[in-house]
Amino acid sequence: MTAGAKSEEGPGGVLGWVENRLHLAPFIGALLHVRIPANAKTFYLGGITLFLFGIQVVTGTLLALYYSPTPEAAYESVLSITSDVQFGWLIRSVHHWAANLMLLFLVLHLLRIFVQAAYKYPREITWIVGGGLLLITIGFGFTGYLLPWDQRAYWATVVGTEIAGDVPVIGSSLLLLLRGGAEVSEATLARFFGIHVLVLPLLLGGLVALHLLFVHQQGLANPSRAEARPGRVTAPQPPDKLKPFFPDYILDEVIAWYAVLAGLVILASLFPAGLEPKADPLVTPEHIKPEWYFLAVYQLLKLVPETVGVVAPVALVMIIVLLPLLDRNEEIRPRRRPIALGLALVLLVAMAVLTYFGGRV
Numbered sequence: 329m330t331a332g333a334k335s336e337e338g339p340g341g342v343l344g345w346v347e348n349r350l351h352l353a354p355f356i357g358a359l360l361h362v363r364i365p366a367n368a369k370t371f372y373l374g375g376i377t378l379f380l381f382g383i384q385v386v387t388g389t390l391l392a393l394y395y396s397p398t399p400e401a402a403y404e405s406v407l408s409i410t411s412d413v414q415f416g417w418l419i420r421s422v423h424h425w426a427a428n429l430m431l432l433f434l435v436l437h438l439l440r441i442f443v444q445a446a447y448k449y450p451r452e453i454t455w456i457v458g459g460g461l462l463l464i465t466i467g468f469g470f471t472g473y474l475l476p477w478d479q480r481a482y483w484a485t486v487v488g489t490e491i492a493g494d495v496p497v498i499g500s501s502l503l504l505l506l507r508g509g510a511e512v513s514e515a516t517l518a519r520f521f522g523i524h525v526l527v528l529p530l531l532l533g534g535l536v537a538l539h540l541l542f543v544h545q546q547g548l549a550n551p552s553r554a555e556a557r558p559g560r561v562t563a564p565q566p567p568d569k570l571k572p573f574f575p576d577y578i579l580d581e582v583i584a585w586y587a588v589l590a591g592l593v594i595l596a597s598l599f600p601a602g603l604e605p606k607a608d609p610l611v612t613p614e615h616i617k618p619e620w621y622f623l624a625v626y627q628l629l630k631l632v633p634e635t636v637g638v639v640a641p642v643a644l645v646m647i648i649v650l651l652p653l654l655d656r657n658e659e660i661r662p663r664r665r666p667i668a669l670g671l672a673l674v675l676l677v678a679m680a681v682l683t684y685f686g687g688r689v
């Protein structure tokens with residue numbers, strides 16, 4: 329075989345050996361060699377969320393090697409991870425901070441798409457799948473919080489599951505399903521552990537794959553031009569300016585991941601994840617504090633009747649998930665969407681105020 333013939337046939341060596349057997353080149357080419365609008369501004373937020381999920385899978389697997397999901401041993405196993413296992417404290421703290429950052433970047437990703445109206449035709453299903461990802465990520469936070477089995481974890485779960493129990497119609501069944509009995513107990517810990525390490529990772533992994541497949545099929549949105557709808561006659565437009573996804577966009581994305589990783593290690597080292605005294609079902613602490621992303625709901629419940637405090641957040645989540653079906657305005661320019669952006673701003677300010685006052689206890 330001549331050198332020229334070899335280059336036409338693809339790579340040699342190990343890659344060539346694999347390629348001759350699996351013929352993956354067209355598949356990888358279809359995934360990577362796409363072109364995206366030159367003016368697409370994602371701020372790498374979706375990719376950073378994906379990266380943080382990867383960090384959670386790696387650090388979570390390492391933690392699971394030493395963690396014991398029973399009320400007798402859970403607290404001691406976390407203590408041992410923190411003080412006996414080499415770099416255990418760092419892995420645990422990175423897991424703690426990556427969980428918080430994942431939710432933060434996910435919300436920023438959602439806001440970017442909202443402001444650019446990238447949830448409108450043809451990306452409605454991509455957004456709805458994203459809504460599912462938001463719910464699963466919150467579920468990770470809720471179930472993971474109990475695992476250290478300290479006072480804070482235990483009592484926040486007592487309150488959190490009580491709130492779930494107030495959901496109209498399905499509340500009492502939901503409470504029983506979550507707790508595995510009348511109280512937060514061994515059964516609750518076993519359930520939360522199983523959901524946290526098996527059910528939610530599988531769900532999130534599957535939905536993320538679907539989400540990325542849809543993004544790949546549709547291409548990224550061009551924030552300065554609404555997508556042409558089928559059957560509509562519109563004035564002819566010059567073609568979009570495009571740039572390569574690989575390597576140009578991917579390289580910037582990896583640089584963003586690298587910066588996030590550096591920030592993560594700095595945060596985990598300077599502010600390691602703490603641990604309160606072991607859970608005691610007989611001693612109610614003076615102040616029960618949920619994770620920061622539940623503070624707004626927690627504060628709202630102090631101000632309004634219970635049913636309103638539970639129904640309002642559920643309704644809000646439904647509105648967010650189904651937004652593309654509710655918002656029928658075809659306009660994508662932010663200045664021409666004052667109602668949608670105004671309502672979102674009011675909501676963000678209200679949530680920030682509630683979170684602030686909820687966190688002051």
Ligand code: HEM
Pocket residue numbers: 370371372373374375376377378381434437438441446447451454455456457458459461462465536539543547548549
């Ligand atoms: C685990 C959570 C999520 C991951 C890993 C993820 C990942 C991504 C990635 C990598 C992209 C490509 C563009 C970018 O990097 O920004 C993207 C696009 C998109 N995502 Fe997500 N996403 C998540 C959650 C969400 C949520 C919560 C929503 C909305 C409710 C959403 C809606 C969308 C839409 C509509 C696009 C297309 C945007 C465009 O074409 O400009 N995603 N996502």
